[in-house]
Amino acid sequence: MKRFMAFVKKEFLHIFRDYRTLIILFGIPAAQILIFGYAVRTDLTNAGIAILDNARDEVSAELTHKLEASEFFEVKYNLGSYEEIDPAFKQGKIKAAIIFPANLGTSLAREGNATVSIIADGSEPNTASLVTAYTTAIINDYSAQLTRQVSQGMPVINQEVRMYFNPNLESYYMFVPGVITLILILITALMTSVTIVREKEFGTMEVLLVSPLKPWQIIIGKVAPYFFLSLVNVIVILLMAWFVFGLPVKGSIALLIAETMLYILLGLSIGIFVSSSVQKMENAIFISFLALMLPSLLLSGFIFPIENMPKIYDYVSMILPPRWFVEIIRSIMIKGAGFAYIWKETLILVIMTVFFMALSARKFNVRLGEGEK
Amino acid sequence: MRKLLFLLKKEFRQIRRNPFMARAIIAVPLLQMLILVPAITFEIKRIDLAVTDYDMSPASRELISKLSGSSFFRIIGAAAGQAGADQLLLSGDADIVLIIPDDFSEGLAGFGKPTLQVLADAVNATSAQLGWNYLVSVVRDYNRDVIISSGLAPSAIPGISVSSRFWYNPDLNYKYYMLPGILVILITAIGLLMAGLNLVREKEIGTIEQINVTPVKRWELIASKVIPFFIIGLFDLALGLTVGWIAFDIPFEGSLLLFFACAAIFLVAVLGLALFFSTMASTQQQFLFIAFFFVMIFILMSGIFTPSESMPRWAQQFNLVNPVAYLMRINRMVMLKGSGFQDIARDMGALTILALTFITLAIRAYRKRA
Amino acid sequence: MMEKEKVIEVKELVKRFGSFVANDHLSFDVYKGEIFGFLGANGAGKTTAIRILCGLSRPSSGKVTVAGIDASRPEEIKKRIGYMSQRFSLYEDLTVSENIELYGGIYGMTMKEIRPRREQLLTRLSFIQQGDMLIKSLPLGLRQKLAFAVAVFHDPEIVFLDEPTSGVDPITRRQFWEMIYETASRGITVFVTTHYMDEAEYCDRITIMNEGKIVALDTPAALREKYGTQTIEELFVKIARPKTVTS
Numbered sequence: 001m002k003r004f005m006a007f008v009k010k011e012f013l014h015i016f017r018d019y020r021t022l023i024i025l026f027g028i029p030a031a032q033i034l035i036f037g038y039a040v041r042t043d044l045t046n047a048g049i050a051i052l053d054n055a056r057d058e059v060s061a062e063l064t065h066k067l068e069a070s071e072f073f074e075v076k077y078n079l080g081s082y083e084e085i086d087p088a089f090k091q092g093k094i095k096a097a098i099i100f101p102a103n104l105g106t107s108l109a110r111e112g113n114a115t116v117s118i119i120a121d122g123s124e125p126n127t128a129s130l131v132t133a134y135t136t137a138i139i140n141d142y143s144a145q146l147t148r149q150v151s152q153g154m155p156v157i158n159q160e161v162r163m164y165f166n167p168n169l170e171s172y173y174m175f176v177p178g179v180i181t182l183i184l185i186l187i188t189a190l191m192t193s194v195t196i197v198r199e200k201e202f203g204t205m206e207v208l209l210v211s212p213l214k215p216w217q218i219i220i221g222k223v224a225p226y227f228f229l230s231l232v233n234v235i236v237i238l239l240m241a242w243f244v245f246g247l248p249v250k251g252s253i254a255l256l257i258a259e260t261m262l263y264i265l266l267g268l269s270i271g272i273f274v275s276s277s278v279q280k281m282e283n284a285i286f287i288s289f290l291a292l293m294l295p296s297l298l299l300s301g302f303i304f305p306i307e308n309m310p311k312i313y314d315y316v317s318m319i320l321p322p323r324w325f326v327e328i329i330r331s332i333m334i335k336g337a338g339f340a341y342i343w344k345e346t347l348i349l350v351i352m353t354v355f356f357m358a359l360s361a362r363k364f365n366v367r368l369g370e371g372e373k
Numbered sequence: 374m375r376k377l378l379f380l381l382k383k384e385f386r387q388i389r390r391n392p393f394m395a396r397a398i399i400a401v402p403l404l405q406m407l408i409l410v411p412a413i414t415f416e417i418k419r420i421d422l423a424v425t426d427y428d429m430s431p432a433s434r435e436l437i438s439k440l441s442g443s444s445f446f447r448i449i450g451a452a453a454g455q456a457g458a459d460q461l462l463l464s465g466d467a468d469i470v471l472i473i474p475d476d477f478s479e480g481l482a483g484f485g486k487p488t489l490q491v492l493a494d495a496v497n498a499t500s501a502q503l504g505w506n507y508l509v510s511v512v513r514d515y516n517r518d519v520i521i522s523s524g525l526a527p528s529a530i531p532g533i534s535v536s537s538r539f540w541y542n543p544d545l546n547y548k549y550y551m552l553p554g555i556l557v558i559l560i561t562a563i564g565l566l567m568a569g570l571n572l573v574r575e576k577e578i579g580t581i582e583q584i585n586v587t588p589v590k591r592w593e594l595i596a597s598k599v600i601p602f603f604i605i606g607l608f609d610l611a612l613g614l615t616v617g618w619i620a621f622d623i624p625f626e627g628s629l630l631l632f633f634a635c636a637a638i639f640l641v642a643v644l645g646l647a648l649f650f651s652t653m654a655s656t657q658q659q660f661l662f663i664a665f666f667f668v669m670i671f672i673l674m675s676g677i678f679t680p681s682e683s684m685p686r687w688a689q690q691f692n693l694v695n696p697v698a699y700l701m702r703i704n705r706m707v708m709l710k711g712s713g714f715q716d717i718a719r720d721m722g723a724l725t726i727l728a729l730t731f732i733t734l735a736i737r738a739y740r741k742r743a
Numbered sequence: 744m745m746e747k748e749k750v751i752e753v754k755e756l757v758k759r760f761g762s763f764v765a766n767d768h769l770s771f772d773v774y775k776g777e778i779f780g781f782l783g784a785n786g787a788g789k790t791t792a793i794r795i796l797c798g799l800s801r802p803s804s805g806k807v808t809v810a811g812i813d814a815s816r817p818e819e820i821k822k823r824i825g826y827m828s829q830r831f832s833l834y835e836d837l838t839v840s841e842n843i844e845l846y847g848g849i850y851g852m853t854m855k856e857i858r859p860r861r862e863q864l865l866t867r868l869s870f871i872q873q874g875d876m877l878i879k880s881l882p883l884g885l886r887q888k889l890a891f892a893v894a895v896f897h898d899p900e901i902v903f904l905d906e907p908t909s910g911v912d913p914i915t916r917r918q919f920w921e922m923i924y925e926t927a928s929r930g931i932t933v934f935v936t937t938h939y940m941d942e943a944e945y946c947d948r949i950t951i952m953n954e955g956k957i958v959a960l961d962t963p964a965a966l967r968e969k970y971g972t973q974t975i976e977e978l979f980v981k982i983a984r985p986k987t988v989t990s
Binding site for chain 2: 797798831832836850
């Protein structure tokens with residue numbers, strides 16, 4: 001036991017002496033939090049638009065005014081003709097052009113109806129649909145205004161909305177759980193696999209095997225510091241989110257930590273499994289990166305909601321641990337849900353952990369026992 | 374110059390002999406393209422709507438059927454009171470809960486102002502807003518129907534309708550948007566990772582020392598590490614583009630030559646950056662983290678997922694030195710809008726300056742002598 | 744047969760790493776065509792010194808001239824020397840032929856010059872059939888011999904060998920030294936560091952380093968006489984008592 005503790009201590013020192021990696025390790029989530037909190041927005045601000053005003057009447061003036069006043073838009077040009085739109089798009093200067101027809105005011109007065117055209121730059125579909133949606137909302141507002149002015153005794157339905165869990169509609173509510181998931185995969189799976197493969201590649205693994213330490217002790221010893229590191233990192237992230245944005249953990253912190261530890265275990269067993277399958281460090285890096293990180297980032301629902309993907313991805317993402325963990329964290333952190341709501345996802349993670357641990361144990365004992373090849 | 378050729382021969386021989394690398398070069402772009410492109414979309418396909426109807430009148434039922442008739446909403450059932458609504462939202466089974474008050478039809482008939490309650494799951498703020506917007510427009514339509522059917526002149530309730538068109542991508546196909554983006558991530562990740570790891574590996578094993586002791590100049594060494602991966606990067610780009618064209622029918626409006634020229638400059642920038650990072654790292658693990666840190670920041674800030682113009686001032690300043698941001702913009706403009714050299718000249722120029730800067734940094738930072 | 748032309752001149756060389764002094768005022772000269780041995784225990788400062796001579800490291804102070812060129816112009820020095828490092832010799836994932844070609848080319852030879860000489864070398868080592876074998880498939884002894892051959896392939900003025908025979912069996916060591924003799928007889932100066940004291944006998948002159956300082960410098964015979972020992976090993980134990988705590 002004493003030997004084991006000495007070995008674990010050595011592994012800890014190893015990591016903490018490599019201060020460059022440590023800085024980066026804590027720098028990554030810090031940077032991500034800042035970027036996701038302040039830079040990456042899924043909504044629109046100051047989107048450049050142009051107005052082609054063929055009406056030049058009170059209505060168009062009023063609408064133009066409303067558009068200019070909106071924080072979503074920045075009216076960059078008043079176009080003179082239809083032909084100017086294409087070059088403006090090609091030069092990347094505007095996201096959309098709004099066209100007021102010549103008969104805007106008159107048609108509205110006489111028939112109670114008129115049509116405004118929006119031409120949006122479809123090469124950025126997300127922006128295009130947001131621009132269209134926001135413009136439509138502004139125009140609808142104006143219509144409602146007009147209606148109110150005449151609607152004495154008219155049946156008019158009102159709607160009130162309550163935005164649950166995220167009353168201020170901050171973009172980063174969606175992202176912070178994802179940041180946690182990402183950094184955990186990075187530390188657990190990636191670092192673990194690299195560090196174990198490193199010993200294999202440099203031949204020092206054999207030295208360890210010849211020592212009185214048993215194989216399982218070697219693995220646990222190697223992996224223990226990362227468990228600790230991950231946990232600390234998560235706590236730092238939570239604290240940062242709290243201090244920088246005031247993003248609290250709505251639900252039970254104890255539950256959050258418990259689930260996190262489960263996920264860390266899962267990540268570690270995946271890392272161990274990967275390391276038992278590759279011989280060279282760069283291969284470990286490649287696999288961890290491409291098979292684990294990239295899918296975690298893009299297919300787990302971290303940034304892009306899974307509901308929006310083609311149906312098949314729904315099934316594919318089921319084998320990705322991050323998908324479940326993001327769900328769990330969001331539920332606990334943002335929604336404040338209790339265990340009753342996430343027991344299914346938790347169970348899945350438990351099964352995955354047991355699976356990988358068993359697989360690694362078998363592979364490792366065989367591999368280490370008989371040396372390479 | 375001749376020394377460089379000998380070094381290049383060595384690099385290519387080593388790459389060829391590494392079976393993993395060969396597989397990675399082909400498989401990665403293919404897989405990334407095929408798997409990631411269809412997945413990455415912000416387009417909202419469907420909103421799960423739960424309705425609690427306290428009114429239970431023909432009017433309310435008509436409203437509900439109008440909602441269920443829209444392709445946007447999927448009615449998943451009723452919420453049992455406030456508690457039921459909370460539960461549905463907490464569990465994620467419902468995205469929006471609509472509560473129709475018991476005075477709904479009375480209000481409509483007696484010319485009152487009934488109020489609908491909407492509870493939305495706003496963890497994904499944008500989805501919530503878009504869903505809410507859409508709900509509002511459906512209700513407004515319904516409102517109009519009610520007014521017209523009660524015999525009032527439509528002109529009595531004025532309203533402006535909006536017709537929208539999307540240029541360059543009329544169906545608002547998200548793949549068109551994401552493909553250039555994925556391509557860029559592809560080249561960045563592979564180029565940077567492979568080239569950088571390569572150099573750090575030699576440092577870590579010690580083979581670099583044997584090179585340091587020879588008369589090989591620094592620029593020759595850096596060049597010998599850049600050129601092979603430059604070629605591989607361009608090859609991967611072509612491969613990815615072909616896959617995109619075959620599998621997804623992505624249009625290519627602009628000049629292919631211009632596109633590749635910009636990509637080439639970008640690759641030089643990225644590789645220079647990779648080698649600069651590798652002079653700072655002594656183990657492959659360290660390099661991985663340094664590289665990952667910066668690459669992640671560059672990619673996130675580049676506007677690949679969200680428009681860079683929406684970003685705050687400081688972010689836009691940062692993007693002035695972010696090669697990924699430039700290429701992202703150039704890619705989309707050239708591929709989808711057919712922008713010409715004139716349109717992207719400024720971006721291209723900036724990218725060139727960055728490329729030269731990074732390569733120079735790499736060469737100068739490399740120490741042959743400790 | 745020694746000529747008195749100096750190919751390496753070192754005066755008061757000092758190398759510090761922080762507060763630790765790895766090389767403490769070293770002064771010595773090496774003559775053309777010599778086999779010059781640099782002996783000492785591990786950590787005595789041998790590798791540090793050799794790296795400075797090769798241009799891999801900068802001296803903290805002192806004057807160093809290699810092949811007539813001052814150490815402040817390492818790139819010029821590198822054109823005239825060869826080097827074989829302790830831990831690495833040749834690229835494992837390249838063949839014997841490819842390694843020879845690479846280093847020949849880096850030192851400025853053209854393919855026309857390389858090909859015949861390469862064939863000569865491989866024949867001499869009885870390796871002509873195995874030119875296309877990957878280095879990683881060869882045993883250590885053979886690798887080391889090949890590495891040495893590659894280091895002198897371009898006919899440098901001086902070749903630096905850092906512990907070239909570490910971990911190699913005695914027969915191969917013998918063969919290795921035969922190669923060194925043959926090289927020296929061609930007029931190439933051989934500067935070799937080693938911690939095998941018996942190899943000292945093979946050198947024309949040796950230096951013994953201890954804790955960063957030179958504690959002996961002369962021919963092996965002269966030193967044995969001076970200190971009254973039968974072997975260099977005894978001599979070493981006598982004058983160089985390694986501290987129990989090294990860096």
